[in-house]
Amino acid sequence: MSPDPAPTPAPATPAALSLAERKRRLVSDELSEAALQLLATKGFDAVTVDEIGAAAGVSKRTFFRYFASKEDVVVRFLADMGTGIHAELTARPAGEPPSTALRHAVWVPVAACAGHSERALRVVQLILRTPALLARFLERQAEWRDHLAAELGRRHGLDPEIDLYPRMAAGMALTAFDAVLRRWSDSEGAEDPADLLDRAFALITPALDAVG
Amino acid sequence: MSPDPAPTPAPATPAALSLAERKRRLVSDELSEAALQLLATKGFDAVTVDEIGAAAGVSKRTFFRYFASKEDVVVRFLADMGTGIHAELTARPAGEPPSTALRHAVWVPVAACAGHSERALRVVQLILRTPALLARFLERQAEWRDHLAAELGRRHGLDPEIDLYPRMAAGMALTAFDAVLRRWSDSEGAEDPADLLDRAFALITPALDAVG
DNA sequence: CCGCGCATGTCACTCGGTGTCAAGATGTCA
DNA sequence: TGACATCTTGACACCGAGTGACATGCGCGG
Incomplete structure (x- = not known):
């Protein structure tokens, strides 16, 4: 790699x-x-x-x-996002409900996009509409999901190898991330990322916080 | 392609x-x-x-x-799954709650795996642990998500270009699919796919059926 | 029997990606 | 200043994925 x-x-x-x-x-x-x-x-x-x-x-x-590859140049642009998500999640207070912690975590890369929107938008669009790049990007996301699941397991005293919750919760958060990114890309940056993320998380919050 | x-x-x-x-x-x-x-x-x-x-x-x-490519041989094994999911979803009765319809839809490929587990298991393992194949597989899943989102929008009279729900629901269902597949693969086929799927869907059902 | 279409094999080519080596730049120590 | 080690680079050869072009062989309808 x-x-x-x-x-x-x-x-x-x-x-x-x-x-x-x-x-x-x-x-x-x-x-x-x-x-x-x-x-x-x-x-x-x-x-x-x-x-x-x-x-x-x-x-x-x-x-x-x-x-490492031609894809790598582009994906690198998004690569740090994963570590950003994970870092933010670990930094969130322990008592916080999963939905809140995850929303803040996912917000990190979204905010980065929203920040330098000029260039970020074009790169995101390039990735989302180029199959080879999309594949690489999704591959990265799969890694993030593993790491997020591990961290969530740690936070809630669950073993990701036994309980499905950590992996599912991480997957839902990244699904939200994905939906936001796509909508932001398709709208040519017109839609507000912060608003999109809030709405996406509103949909998964009931499932996220029903941890038992 | x-x-x-x-x-x-x-x-x-x-x-x-x-x-x-x-x-x-x-x-x-x-x-x-x-x-x-x-x-x-x-x-x-x-x-x-x-x-x-x-x-x-x-x-x-x-x-x-x-x-089309070396990856294609392997991914083809899983490719029909997507159309299977979509076909099952369209076939489900209109009044059914999303969680039930989606669970039945996702069950189609899972059942296929559970069926000829000997070979399917090895192929699934090959895919999940080979980066290039995983990438292709995820790419396919992204397509499925688009189609599922469109179908869900149709079912509930929502525009996937406006409401986030269809895409999020499709994403959650595929997250469940993914979690099940991985657990089944990691357990060398020991875990019961039907049980795994039920448990995974139990986690997302509250979010799935809270459609507004 | 003849021609048409289809599947195949062969060859040549592009391009992504890697190993190797030689050469230049730089930094260090005496 | 000069010798030496290190690092980066370009040049070249090479492998394997994937494609285009062409020729051949086969079945099938006339």
Whole structure:
């Protein structure tokens, strides 16, 4: 899944980046920029990795030293979302009802989209309408679900290997996430993500909080 | 998505299959058999399409005339499930509560698994633990969700483009399907699919039937 | 018997992705 | 300053998935 060297690793000391690290980050950004630009305009299959490399001024081989696959460039955009959800969930107070905790957790990536909507919208649209990308994205979501289920099990003293609740609750939360993302994408960003998320969670809250 | 000619089309007259049609079916079955056998034992990436073709006695090119991709062979095994779910849902009586209708709909593929558990189990396991296959499978599920949402909208007089309920309900039902499949797979077929499905639906029923 | 269509095999090609190696840049220590 | 180690890159060869084009062989209707 990961390229050869650690790609764009979060630096231990944000202030003092080594020169090499900054150079790596520069190339990575250049590649990402070029790729997103090309893919969003020409479509996923119509762009070759050679093209992306050329646009960024590096070789195809170098591209693959930064990104595991062509899909990876795009999905990376959404990748941190998963960890964001999980982190937020663990940070929520223990006594909080599942619906509230999960809504706040899912809000993290949604807010990120709502924030820089210009670019995020185009990338989300690219993902949702490109089968190969959608597949990768859903694959990520499946991972998130595992992690969320584990965390929910921890919060409520349930074993995800025995009780169905954790996995189901995580699945419902991500279903809401998915519905919101799609509606936001289809409406060209016109619909308010916060409102969509609230409405989606209103639908699943009765099931979420009926934990026994 | 689909190979060149219509692959294994359901014949209009099951009794009188043309010779050509039977030949196609034969090759398709042979290919499918060989592929599933090889993939399940050696793992997805360790098997080349040339190998599969050789095992079935045809060329690589012919393989791709029957299956759109290597993933396709496996996913096809689960593909009809989607149409099965949808067909069952449309067949359910109109007055039925959503939870009941959806439970019966999702039961169709689950029952198919429970039926020929020997082979189905191995294929399901192959899919769930091979990233590329899982991705394809999830992609299919996304399609099912669209269709189910449309059908649910029809049943309840809601526009899936306006109300979130249809998509959310479809998503919850598929979340249950997913949880059941995974638990069944992880338990090596020991857990009872019917029981798992009932328990999964018990969790989402309050949300499903709270349609307004 | 002849031609038509269909399935197949062969070949060549594109493209995603990887292994390998040699060369250049940089950083360090003496 | 010079020798050495490390890291990044480009170039090249290679594999495997997937496709297009063409030729061949077979069954079927005339």
